[in-house]
Amino acid sequence: MTAGSAESSSVRGFTGGAFAENGYVVRDAEAGCALVVDPGACAVEQVAWLRETGDRLDAIVLTHAHLDHVEGVPAVRRAFPDVPILLHPADLALYRAVPQQGAAFGVDVEELPEPTDVLEAGATLRCGALAFRVREAPGHAPGHVVLVEEDRGYALTGDVIFLGSIGRTDLPGGDFHTLMASIREQILTLPDDMRLLPGHGPETTVGHERRHNPFLVPQYRGRFV
Numbered sequence: 001m002t003a004g005s006a007e008s009s010s011v012r013g014f015t016g017g018a019f020a021e022n023g024y025v026v027r028d029a030e031a032g033c034a035l036v037v038d039p040g041a042c043a044v045e046q047v048a049w050l051r052e053t054g055d056r057l058d059a060i061v062l063t064h065a066h067l068d069h070v071e072g073v074p075a076v077r078r079a080f081p082d083v084p085i086l087l088h089p090a091d092l093a094l095y096r097a098v099p100q101q102g103a104a105f106g107v108d109v110e111e112l113p114e115p116t117d118v119l120e121a122g123a124t125l126r127c128g129a130l131a132f133r134v135r136e137a138p139g140h141a142p143g144h145v146v147l148v149e150e151d152r153g154y155a156l157t158g159d160v161i162f163l164g165s166i167g168r169t170d171l172p173g174g175d176f177h178t179l180m181a182s183i184r185e186q187i188l189t190l191p192d193d194m195r196l197l198p199g200h201g202p203e204t205t206v207g208h209e210r211r212h213n214p215f216l217v218p219q220y221r222g223r224f225v
């Protein structure tokens with residue numbers, strides 16, 4: 001297998017639901033293992049893809065606990081009954097309030113199984129040869145994390161930063177200045193050519209956002225907005 005094909009096959013995005021949320025499956029095809037990231041309305045397609053590849057699912061990893069990123073956790077758990085669920089503890093309260101989040105948006109949500117493991121800054125999630133470094137990036141949600149695969153040059157960034165935009169900060173637990181600090185310290189410190197695979201919309205790169213994101217240009221010039 002060439003490096004190129006290994007990279008292209010190691011992450012696949014899925015989009016679904018009223019929120020057009022992006023979930024991902026990352027996998028090491030040679031090792032036959034995978035992680036599901038942010039199973040929202042696309043969880044059924046993520047499970048179908050896992051069935052197709054025959055990979056062993058090692059964990060469900062949640063960048064944060066907003067409804068649109070976790071509503072598919074029960075569907076994945078039904079397909080893989082004992083698979084660990086990883087969440088940053090600062091988002092536990094949001095996770096447990098998902099029924100209320102659903103009520104606020106007029107969405108029925110199944111009861112969610114409790115997270116089994118803790119995501120913390122500096123930890124490394126491994127799946128075969130893949131290694132995701134966990135960075136804490138609060139602001140959109142208090143326990144938001146991003147997952148950085150340095151060797152393969154991509155990061156799963158949830159709702160921290162989007163192509164030309166940033167995560168909203170008006171939901172419970174959100175804070176604009178905290179988010180801007182997270183972007184400056186946890187995103188803009190990554191290499192310019194790193195791909196950012198977000199929770200909504202198309203992928204982008206660190207360099208593209210550094211140069212063109214209207215929310216970040218003042219940051220890059222060193223001012224704290």
Ligand SMILES: [Zn+2]
Binds near residue numbers: 064066140141159
């Ligand atoms: Zn969110």
Ligand SMILES: [Zn+2]
Binds near residue numbers: 019069159199200
């Ligand atoms: Zn979202």
